[in-house]
Amino acid sequence: MNRTEREAAARRILEQRPPRVPTELYDDVVHRGERVLRRRTAVRRALWLVLLAVTVALAVWVLTVRPWVEPPSQTTPPVSGW
């Protein structure tokens, strides 16, 4: 037997006795798939919430501390009684 014939024979052996697909398989698949989707949605929502919280916290900090304002000078004493 040459290579092609052997492969064809092996193919025939593989094709023998196909299993029967159980009827409950589809429902099970959809059930699991929906669960995966729900979990993904929940994770996405949580990540957005975290992002929102960080943004709000940063905004509040910026508005209260005002880091761009130059602090008053500490080295030169204010001139008075001149």
Next chain:
Amino acid sequence: MRERQASRGARRVREFEVFVAGAAGRLLHAATLLTAEAPDDNPRARRLLTLALAHTYACWDRPRGEDPYDRARRHLVTRFAREAWHRHGGPGRARRQSPGTTAALTPQERLVVVLRLYDGMAEEQAAALLGLPADRVRVLCDRAVVALTRPPGTGGTRPRGDAVVSAVSPRPDEGRRR
């Protein structure tokens, strides 16, 4: 908005049902060949197929770059390769006697045979999917063909020098932990 979403959901369910009706038989056969279980008693193959199809369902709305059959098959194959290593693998481990058609083959040979012969995938594509060089895939395929076409009872034990799923598994001692 909600209505449109609902109708899209209904269409998606219908499309997916058609896909499963068409592809489940072939994929289950492939999974049963991978696990080397008997066609009428194949809990492992069913589980593999259920998980692969659930993954396909979850990815159904993504832009259609990839054929859903390919995606399901890829998921099935990689999951089997991983499980074969962790649960049944490890070089030198005694093989359990299983009743399926491909019982005489190692898990890696089964992977190659299912992709190359059963599904008719090109050698390079199968090699890329399994993470093996193409030469190695050819050698494994030839060896598996010989083992499959040899009448049962002849030949006896085969040398077991090769790692089971070396491509997908990081360390050789991983499989013996459990």
